[in-house]
Amino acid sequence: MSIPQLIISILLFLVLFFGIGFLINMLLRSTWFMAVVYPLVVIRIVDDVRIFEYITAPATSFSALGSKLISLHIADITILLSGLAGAILAGVANRVLRSKGYRMF
Template sequence: MQMTIFVLPISMLLFFVLFFGIGFILNMLLRMSWIMAIIYPIIAIFIIDKVRFIEYFQDPGESFSSLGVELSSLALADILILSSGMAGAIVAGITIRLLRKKGYRMF
């Protein structure tokens, strides 16, 4: 399915805002500034790969080779959208760190 030029920036913005918000809330509640930046690659693998999580432990060779094939076949638009989600998670960590440094206490 082709992605139009209007859908790409909107999707990138949505992924950025979505993972910034989730990361900000998780950082506030768990008091771990980089929790979403650590969890995001796992979420991205779930989005990209069609293999169940348990299969990475039961048949790691086949599962990781399937993941490699899926990663290498990603389109540029998919890479940009997933990268903007990672950027949102990182910016959430930076924002929490700055707010804590300036004296704001979150929960």
């Protein structure tokens, strides 16, 4: 992956998950919903195992997930962490807006 692709991907994930997190937190009147749900999104992005298989065959599913997470490159980890930062920033923005008196947040 080239440097411009990495920078654009980092910004895209940051803005994407900030926007999604901000809207979901606003609609559900919660602060950290997207930051809690984000690891599940990462699992769906990284792993090819269906969600139902985590219930029926947890040992093989979690071992496959562990091997997939270990085999990620630094660029992939950086992009995924920028998405987590966006989700956390959405919670911080909602909390600040609530403290400033905005009732819909």
